[in-house]
Amino acid sequence: MKELSLHILDVVQNSIAAGSTLVSINITEDLDTDLFIIEIIDNGCGMDEDYAEKIKDPFITRRKSRKVGLGIPLLYAAGKRCEGDLKIESKKGKGTRITAWLKHSHIDRAPLGNMADTIKILIVCNPEVDFSYNHKKNEKEFNFDTREVKRILGDVSISEMEVITWIEEQVKEGLKSLNGGADTL
Amino acid sequence: MKTIQELEEIRKKTLETISLRKDQTGTRVVVGMATCGIAAGARPVLLAIMDEIKKHNLSDVIVAQTGCIGLCVYEPIVEVYKPGQEKVTYVKVNPSKAIRIVNEHIMKDKVVDEYTIGTEA
Numbered sequence: 275m276k277e278l279s280l281h282i283l284d285v286v287q288n289s290i291a292a293g294s295t296l297v298s299i300n301i302t303e304d305l306d307t308d309l310f311i312i313e314i315i316d317n318g319c320g321m322d323e324d325y326a327e328k329i330k331d332p333f334i335t336r337r338k339s340r341k342v343g344l345g346i347p348l349l350y351a352a353g354k355r356c357e358g359d360l361k362i363e364s365k366k367g368k369g370t371r372i373t374a375w376l377k378h379s380h381i382d383r384a385p386l387g388n389m390a391d392t393i394k395i396l397i398v399c400n401p402e403v404d405f406s407y408n409h410k411k412n413e414k415e416f417n418f419d420t421r422e423v424k425r426i427l428g429d430v431s432i433s434e435m436e437v438i439t440w441i442e443e444q445v446k447e448g449l450k451s452l453n454g455g456a457d458t459l
Numbered sequence: 460m461k462t463i464q465e466l467e468e469i470r471k472k473t474l475e476t477i478s479l480r481k482d483q484t485g486t487r488v489v490v491g492m493a494t495c496g497i498a499a500g501a502r503p504v505l506l507a508i509m510d511e512i513k514k515h516n517l518s519d520v521i522v523a524q525t526g527c528i529g530l531c532v533y534e535p536i537v538e539v540y541k542p543g544q545e546k547v548t549y550v551k552v553n554p555s556k557a558i559r560i561v562n563e564h565i566m567k568d569k570v571v572d573e574y575t576i577g578t579e580a
Contacts, residue, residue: 275498284497287526337526344494395505399492399524426463427470435513436469444461 277387278312278376281349285314285372286396288345292318292370296404297396301386303378303411310358310378310386312349317369326364349374356380390445393418394438401433407445409452416448476518485519486565487540493527499534500553507554508537511561520565533576539564548576 275281282299289297294316302311321329321336328334330350335343349372350360356376364370376383389409396405397420406419423441424432431437450456490496490505505522512520530536533550537560540546547570549560556574563569572578 280497280502283492283502284494287492291526348494348498391502391506394509395492395502395524398509398522399505423466426466430470430473434469434473435509436473437466438509439513440461440466440469447461 275348275352276384278310278352278384279387279389279392281352281374281384282312282314282389283392283395284345285349286316289314289316289318289370290400290403292316292320294318294369294403296406298406298408300407301389301409303409305378305412308378310356310376310383312372312374314372315369316371320364320366320368320370322366323364326362326370329362330360346372352376352384356383389449390442393445394442397441398433398438401431409449411452414452416452418445418448485521486542487521487523488561488565489523489525489538489540491526491528491534491536492524495527495531496534496536499531501535503554504535504537504552504557507557508561511558512565515561515566517561517565530576541565541568549574550576 275284286297286299296317298315300313300315302309304311329343329346332342332344332347335341337343346360346362353360353374353376357380358374358376360372360374362370362372393405393407404420404424406421407417409416420432423437427437488508490501490508492501492505505524509522512522525538528536530550535552537549537552537557538546539549539560547564549556549571552560552574560571560574563571
């Protein structure tokens, strides 16, 4: 994938397929330790612990339609390529936590890309699921949570176009403030 | 910075219009959002469709996603479901094709034959 935000969009689909009602996306950029950490935590159906480690293998999948799944293996490969790795922790009935880390300055590390687009699509296509997004860059931090937005909206759906545009601006501006006013990472 | 007040305003404005379209049965546009779709460029396609719907204020059109339907080589795939009509499957869609699909098929009921699976495949 050309952007880490596309990996995130892809891996979160697993959380949604697992019936999660809340998905937390946490990104930590620590320039001192030179790490780019992506963490996706859900409260979906989870899986057995020994099965969880195996899903880095593209030929291990629970989907019924065919025998391969590439979402996790691609993110795993992206991590490995950049002196990083991927860890899966899961408890059946509780949820799953995927942690991927990459060397921040690695020449092969894909840019984060457009996180606002990823968040926007996740919300429009899954208005019933809640998403929280936390992004830390050194000492700066940005938080976004659909539960707060929904509390204000009341009866109005979060997938209304006007609301989505507001969310997009919110995320864009939040990320901009992390990057000292620059648009992209 | 976008403020909570603005969100409140949007809420009030939307509540006024929402009752007008409650009983409409609209068109569904479905975009493949599995690994294959995303890698092939489904995200900009879905965003282009959303922007076009917003631009023309098509309030009875629903955008949704689906998983992999097993035709990964033809991704990005867009399916259009119009009430009372057969499903139309568009393949190898890009943002400009998506805009045409919204303008011709969704708005004017004219299927863009050259982008459909029968023609491209």
